[in-house]
Amino acid sequence: MSDLSLKFLDDGTTDAGPGRYADKRAFDVLQRYLQSQLSVKETAKEITAMLPEPEARKTRGAEIGLFGSFLCQIARQIPYSHPAQTRLVQLIQRVSHSPKLTGQGDDDGYMICFTMDDFKSQLREWFTPIFEDDPEDTNQYSHALNFSAFLARLTQCGFLSYSPLSIWTMRGSLEEKIDHQEAFDCSVSSAALWIMFAGQATYTQVVEAPFPEKAEGIYRSGSLYRGPELGLERWRFWKEALMAAVEKKGASDECRHLAHGAAELMGDIELNMEFSFA
Secondary structure (H helix, E strand, C coil), X not given: CCCCCCCCCCXXXXXXXXXXXXXXXXXXXHHHHHCCCCCHHHHHHHHHHHCCCXXXXXXXCHHHXXXXXXXXXXXXXXXXXXHHHHHHHHHHHHHCCCHHHEEEEEEXXXXXXXXXXXXXXXXXXXXXXXXXXXXXXXXXXXXXXXXXXXXHHHHHCCCCCCCCHHXXXXXXXXXXXXXXXXXHHHHHHHHHHHHHHHHHHHHHXXXXXXXXXXXXXXXXXXXXXXXXXXXXXXXXXXXXHHHHHHCCXXXXXXXXXXXXXXXXXXXXXXXXXXXXXX
């Protein structure tokens, strides 16, 4: 695996007591895992050992939140093309089965199981569908792309089932006019990465099997798209917007490359999901 450089951001929990969660402890374990020095099973065991038991959540619940923020910080740093991003997703899938990160709740009269709900809420808080210039983050462009790919991978594997984040990304990136060149490149590239890493899931949500009826408003379109909120017309609009980005004057090489690959993939998904044998 190629070299991976991650930066530890001290959260003030470095001196947490024995057996308690601390970002630095999790960081040291994760570094070894992402460099293939630990298996996913070994890593999940070491990290979950730091987290509080279910009965201790009332007094140590903040540690669960710290762990979620830590995962988001790391995900933003891992290049979208690096195998370590897939490994991070595999680890999240593994730890999500731990009793320390699962629970039960009532949903309209029947009991449901849920996992890592705090982390899923944090993912939405960290999500930004449109590039926003932040002078304090000199790596914001790459961080935005990396995080988009990370969210897409979590969606495709089913961890984020029926997540609206892909729809919001497409709306903000492809259905609105973006004049600033860097913002355009970043937004279009983010949309392309969603297609590359969660194209099938996105197609399912928009064309094949949309969100439940109670999710009204999720599919609201942007100012440039005037067609139906659901169906092939919107999917094709996104595809055409990506194709237009390939030819846009001033677009970066990375943006053009990602947009071209995503547009072709959208065509393939559409073609192969039409089950007509007449």
